[in-house]
Amino acid sequence: MIQFNKPYLTGKEAHYMYQAVYNGHISGNGQFTKKCQHFLEEKFGFRKCLLTTSCTDALEMAAILIDIKEGDEVIMPSFTFVSTANAFVLRGAKIVFADSQKEYPNMDCDTLEHLITDRTKAIVPVHYAGVACDMNQIMKLAQKYNLFVIEDAAQAIDSYYNGTPLGKLGHMAAFSFHETKNIQAGEGGMLAINDPKFIKRAEIIWEKGTNRAEFFRGEVNKYGWVDIGSSFLPSDVIAAFLYAQLENMDNIQQQRRHIWTQYYNNLTHLQAAGHIKLPEIPEYATNNAHMFFLICNTPEERTNLIKYLKNNQINAVFHYLPLHLSDFYANKHDGRTLNNASIFSEQLLRLPLYYELTDSQIIDICNLIHKFYEEN
Numbered sequence: 034m035i036q037f038n039k040p041y042l043t044g045k046e047a048h049y050m051y052q053a054v055y056n057g058h059i060s061g062n063g064q065f066t067k068k069c070q071h072f073l074e075e076k077f078g079f080r081k082c083l084l085t086t087s088c089t090d091a092l093e094m095a096a097i098l099i100d101i102k103e104g105d106e107v108i109m110p111s112f113t114f115v116s117t118a119n120a121f122v123l124r125g126a127k128i129v130f131a132d133s134q135k136e137y138p139n140m141d142c143d144t145l146e147h148l149i150t151d152r153t154k155a156i157v158p159v160h161y162a163g164v165a166c167d168m169n170q171i172m173k174l175a176q177k178y179n180l181f182v183i184e185d186a187a188q189a190i191d192s193y194y195n196g197t198p199l200g201k202l203g204h205m206a207a208f209s210f211h212e213t214k215n216i217q218a219g220e221g222g223m224l225a226i227n228d229p230k231f232i233k234r235a236e237i238i239w240e241k242g243t244n245r246a247e248f249f250r251g252e253v254n255k256y257g258w259v260d261i262g263s264s265f266l267p268s269d270v271i272a273a274f275l276y277a278q279l280e281n282m283d284n285i286q287q288q289r290r291h292i293w294t295q296y297y298n299n300l301t302h303l304q305a306a307g308h309i310k311l312p313e314i315p316e317y318a319t320n321n322a323h324m325f326f327l328i329c330n331t332p333e334e335r336t337n338l339i340k341y342l343k344n345n346q347i348n349a350v351f352h353y354l355p356l357h358l359s360d361f362y363a364n365k366h367d368g369r370t371l372n373n374a375s376i377f378s379e380q381l382l383r384l385p386l387y388y389e390l391t392d393s394q395i396i397d398i399c400n401l402i403h404k405f406y407e408e409n
């Protein structure tokens with residue numbers, strides 16, 4: 034069976050974890066945490082990085098930092114993971130879901146201005162599959178209406194918008210190091226902060242609402258409870274694992290892009306014949322090869338293709354159910370139909386993509402897809 038995902042190990046993870054254990058600082062904000070944060074700040078130019086136990090946690094920190102309160106409205110795509118919305122719902126926000134573009138699952142920025150009211154507090158763009166949303170358009174709206182922009186960059190590490198790293202354009206950004214992401218630590222995440230006015234409070238929220246980080250830097254001579262917060266920081270053992278991955282980032286990204294390109298080249302005939310649609314990367318965006326997906330012409334065709342591949346030992350999977358139609362949110366949604374989100378939900382198919390997938394496995398998978406369309 035070719036599985037959908039297989040977490041890649043560089044070989045250094047256990048070694049660094051051993052070091053973290055014997056450093057004697059095993060809790061959060063230790064040596065490896067600092068190394069990871071420094072690495073990410075240097076490589077991408079984020080003002081401040083804080084490792085978190087997940088991207089979900091980073092999003093929750095962001096919602097606290099921009100003071101989301103009961104009745105505030107937050108605009109985001111419906112076609113995303115639950116955590117994007119949950120983080121803001123936890124603080125009492127009403128979510129206003131935007132539709133996807135017709136050509137790509139990212140939210141359709143042309144629809145956003147109509148969704149802004151005087152209660153709107155933030156826009157949360159999700160860079161689906163690591164491909165940038167149109168950030169110029171989003172930042173212009175944010176400026177015009179005085180809104181915060183929190184990028185859900187869970188899938189977007191080392192990807193760019195007109196040459197700027199994703200996660201660097203909004204006020205802050207949340208990244209994931211879950212084992213399904215390009216760079217992984219099993220469970221892990223990061224809040225990247227670009228607007229310096231949030232940095233001090235972010236450290237406090239990160240450390241359970243205390244000024245412990247300042248205390249350890251010797252900036253204050255005792256620490257205590259100064260704000261709300263939670264335990265958002267991961268153990269240094271997790272950071273040690275992550276550091277091994279970060280050191281290998283260029284190699285990992287190169288291999289993933291190689292796989293992505295193989296898929297694309299091998300399936301382009303099927304697109305020309307009108308059987309499927311392949312992802313279109315906009316001119317302003319790069320592709321970090323987080324995911325390879327195709328769009329089937331009908332929901333039935335996708336179901337049958339998944340079944341066909343499964344019968345041939347290949348695990349291909351669909352993706353999100355639109356959040357505006359979810360059990361939890363359907364009765365809170367304002368009733369607008371979001372057709373493109375529904376189409377991606379029903380017709381998008383993700384193919385296996387992980388570091389160790391071989392060229393011959395990719396060719397086998399593509400041949401099977403060709404065969405499926407010859408037979409149907």
Ligand SMILES: *Cc1c(COP(=O)(O)O)cnc(C)c1O
Nearest residue numbers: 087088089114116187209211222
């Ligand atoms: C993976 C993912 C998350 C959640 O990441 P965790 O680290 O598992 O909390 C949030 N948003 C998007 C778009 C994701 O892909």
